[in-house]
Amino acid sequence: MQSSFDKTPLLFKQVCVIGLGLIGASLAQAIKDNGLSERLVAVDRHVPSVDEAIKHGLLDAGSTRLTDVVAGSDLLIIAVPVQAVQAVFTDIKAAMDNGQLATDCIITDVCSTKVNIIEAAKSVFAALPTGFVPAHPIAGAENSGYHARRANLFVNHSVIICELATTSSSAIAKLQQLWEAVGATVMPMAADHHDAILAHTSHLPHLLAFNLVEQLASHDDNLDMFRYAAGGFRDFTRIAASDPKMWHDIFFANERAIISALDEYGVYLQTMRQLIIDKDSTALMGLLGRAQAARRHFGHMLASTPYTDTSAMSASYNITPSNTVSGTITIPGDKSISHRSIMLGSLATGVTNVTGFLEGEDALATLQAFRDMGVSIEGPDKGRLTIHGVGMNGLKPSKTPLYMGNSGTSMRLLAGILAAQSFDSVLTGDTSLNKRPMERVAAPLRDMGAVIQSTGHDGTAPLSITGRDTVGQPLQGVEYDMPVASAQVKSCLLLAGLWANGTTTVIQPEVSRDHTERMLSAFGYPVTVDGNRVSIEGGGTLTGGDIAVPADISSAAFFMVAAAISQGSELTLTQVGINPTRTGIIDILKLMNADISLSNETHVGGEPVADITIRSSNLQGIDIPEYLVPLAIDEFPVLFIAASCAQGRTVLTGAKELRVKESDRIAVMADGLQTLGIDCTVTEDGLIIEGKGIEGKGSNADSNEVNNSQPVFGGGHITSHHDHRIAMSFAVASLRASKPITIEGVETVNTSFPGFAELANQVGMSIEVHDSRA
Template sequence: MQDSKKEFGNVLIVGLGMIGGSFAKSLKQQGLATLYGADRRAGELTLGVSTGVIDHPAQLDEATISNMDIIILATPVRAMESVLSEIKPFIKSTTLVTDVGSTKGSVVAAAVKVFGEAPANFIPGHPIAGAEKSGVLAANPNLFEKHMAIITPLPYSDPKLLDRLHRLWRAVGAEVVSMDVDHHDHVLAASSHLPHLLAYTLVDALANAERSQDIFRFAAGGFRDFTRIASSDPVMWRDVFLANKDATLTTLDLFTDRLAEMRQAIVDGDGASMYGVFTRAKSARDHFLRLLEQRTLGKPQEKQVSISVSPASAIHGEVKLIGDKSLSHRALIMAALAEGVSELGNIDLAGDVKVTMQALRDMGVVIEEFGYGSVRVYGVGRKGLRAPIAPINVHNSATSLYLLAPVLAGQAFPVEVVGEDSLLNTPFTHLLALLKNAQANVVSAAADCLPFKFTPAQLLPLSGVLPGPASSRLMSSAILLSLFVEQDGQFESTLHLDQQVRALFASFGVRIEGDQAFTVSTDAITGASLELPADMQQALWSVLLAIILPGSTLQLESVARHGRMNVLLEVLQQAGAKFVWLGEPLGVFKTQTLRVSFAPLKAFALTPEQSYELREFVSLLAVLAVYAEGESQFEGIPQLPYFYEDRITTLMDGVNHIGGAIEWQAGTLIIKGCPPQGGDLDSAGNELVAMAFLLLAARCRNGATVRDCQKLLAQIPNLEEIATVLGLKCSVHS
């Protein structure tokens, strides 16, 4: 018997089928062990040696077993007791014994029956990998790469051998996780065993149907994909179901109950219930595919996108822009919490709003898209959301986090919120302070960062002034939080509530009284039909294009003229802009058509109060100042949150790089009217800076290219189409 000095020494595979053979072949090709194989089928052993899967055939005798460092049982689960009984007299206490069976309770029971109690060197395991093929000729050394291997250690398992088992699975490329035996069997009954049972049963039922020949003859790809696993080894799966009887029956009962509900929905013609099941199922399936893709490929690299702008003489036409992004978030959430059906028109369903919509769908809300920017939301009520199957991922959307967090705090189920990229390192101190003011049970990572973990709590009414600098998002968080307390919510803020936001909440039956000391009350949240006004960022961008490009005349439909839009227009008037409102105010948001045309511009100023209120638009206004005669001054910029100042710094670098003139002077942003020549502009991946640079490029003497625009196009995927309608000459390229 060879005494190998390789990392894992002598390894015996008992059962040289596809799983056992793949394990052996991977270790052998990497030179990590000397491989022995034992199998009741002599032909498989011969093939194993001749095809290079194992080094030596072996018997389950003392000479073999006593010299093994690792023994892997890859036999059917019902054969485990017999194999363990056969090798028991010869196993050393230092030999790691493990298995690859898909049920763990029966394997542990077999070990207990043979040994009296499962020995410390026996540690069960199960790779989540396989194929319909069987036998040693199906051995694939890459089978386990980027697949999970579940280890189910017992309370008294040898820690050194447990560590060795972890290293063994990682050596064949698996991602190792630990799980207790009972939990493993219930999880696998749902994720693996039940699908096989359904596939076998469906194929058998259809094969014995009256029209079986035509059924199979005309079956399409969906039938092939769903029933693929019915080609698996029948003996193995018979043993699995007998070994995991209780967990399989529990899962099967759950499925049959839901199948009966679906049958009744079809009988009743209940399309909403069916659509709800299909929507939730699609959401869960998409989540599974995302996890699988991440495990297989890792996080995809984001492709950089640039937009080139040629000098444009003028823009013109009549344009209706997609709805306001911030209102779209709020409208979807309120419609989900309402009783009844809401129809929302001109909703922005791109970028961050998709994050909010997906989170609601993950919690059981049916959102039906029935036209560009139009959705029908079937409200579930304040307490009607369902626990998602995975953490809610807000990706890089701070707005989604601010607006979903108070809703999650009021639910009757625990839930975790995770994020990505820069959002993971952003502290949300003020949001957490607001939640804890209402006695929400929320725990964050260090420094008030994501992830957040919510557990059910009896929320109390808010009191006092909102924490931190006033913001529209935090005010909306406070309003949403107030919907989950028994009494009217009361809080104070130094910021006036935007009239559009107030109008939106009122449409769903939420009364907000007061100007800076607010009282929030509602008898019931009811469904609503709304047409959202144009997005303010896109509207301002389009208006400024018309103002700075000679010969331009533009009409924008569905613009709401109150709130911050009034403040913006006051600033534009100060700069010499020309515009007029057409028609009578319409709808909940009092929208009108805005006509704007080119005007020679003069320098203007922003007070600290205006800079704060218009902080989201400062980058665009700074570009306007580049094309104004004289020296414009923006005060209060250093007092804005750090990321606003970061945007301004990036903007300054770009403007100065292509021949403009912006500088800081004692905390004041000084912008000298000086039309730039053109060139390359790097937005540093910020969508608001990219939008400002596109505006800047539109009147550069030689045009310009704005780089790193992928986030802007994620937020406004039809940007090129909008530019074409306006007459702006630009092209997108990667």
């Protein structure tokens, strides 16, 4: 039978598996099931296992002695305990000497140590065979032995191959083909590095588990200890049920690396012991918080998935049309302000308490980056954070690349901060982020003296940033005339300017969002704003304090449009940020004749906020003023939905920035609109939309006179290109659709608006979230 993997041609004439334990038998079964060898033979001291394997048709032949079955094998797989490998090499050499095996046959192993395996081969063979390829599949199971075998044991697991200088490239390539054919991913690694990594990630945890069980079993009250052991003990010590002989051999075989790992663990253990003795709450919370977050973070970084990954990468919305929304709701916290609260709070002196923090993927990526650089951060807990600032020069180098997930804001703003630090840094992100342009910040930072290397011809991430200790001089303040209004570029340069000699001035062609300037002032750092010129002097300090994050107007925009385009609707959105550099969405909707009112206006943490109420409206198509474009740049996808429901034509120009967001938002929105039956034309810097709204019966002030009952959109299948704003915008379109709409790639909605579907359903929409893995 063939597996579901790509059909692989016959790779070997005869494979000989030496050792029919879990790994050896599972690999034999996978080779058999995938038809990778003409013949399959095995050697094992346990006669019943050999007999049963032959009886089941797994093996063509088997024996307790290598010489009985090995003749003619072109691949030998050694799957015995590490201490027994040298004896196997001796038998293999004897088979080569007597002509049973070709001297260039491929010899590999599956042992979890590599240096000692290579040394054992050197002691047996005069020169290492050209077919010798040390390997280690990172796979296993609780049960062991022949009966525990599983042909799918290696699916989606890594296999490390040690490419020796003496090994032929054809042998390495052929073994890689074999492992990939059984579903594994092959990774090259030097033998000594392999042993050091495995000592920390596998051997040390097993050693500690065995030791903890032994410690508890040695207590006089051991029966009660085991009787009342909590789940944590059971989870942590589960691996102590492994084969003692195997681990005895591994601990001796990898002695040097394991002792090093134990010594390092002892230092960390002593540090935690002292923190508890000293009752150092801040430091202990920092250690525990970093560990908790890192446990989740590294999995997403290695998989290049969105940070929280609360749903599969294949998630979709299946939406049944509804025609009205109503109620009073609270929108999640502002993403832009959440990012900046972490950055400035971490660089401040003293403690910063944040409320209303957006627990979305993008902001969490920023939070994790500062934890990686040594900042103690408690939370998030229901939007609350406590940040223990390290001061302007207190950041520490991360031991790994800083992973930004899908957050362009995190990467661009952090580039400015890191360009001024003493240490080297690398910024990377998921597949989508690593395709987005980063030269827009890298180039002006280089003008300040930063040393930044972007990737490829297009200047994308990963970004490698050389520290000032290597460069030998601080950044220098510059005057930078921005070609395009961009809050991210402006903020990047202002943040770099905190450490620069002299004055850093950014000149904007149009006013862009000013959250960085406002928050710097809130942290006690003077910023000079003169029209479109923003300046900052380097060398100051930031002082921690309380930051209240208002509701995000970019997220509120989806519900504003939802109420405006639907029939008989009225929605109130509480305490939304109405920063004048962010209210383009309100200004544009009002120009389109939307019924919007603001109430309870006040200030929170230096930012203006208000309750926003919006009712069903007879929208009119307009030529969108270019001066409003930077003030609504993130809201245009949902504004395109509003324009489609308006009476007459809407024209957008001066919006090239939309083409380099998480997707080309102009092209992607146009494709989706056309799929749903809207006539629109893409231009170089914008979009022309022919609205399908019907003229109302009377004044817009009376919602009963609004004519929003007729469908504007058809149904269909929309691809969001994993862009959160595209996904949410087409969800809003369902309020004026005649048929169901399916939207693919909605998992990234968590980057900015966790809980969007639940909140939309609360006010009257009908969104079913579907995970295609289920």
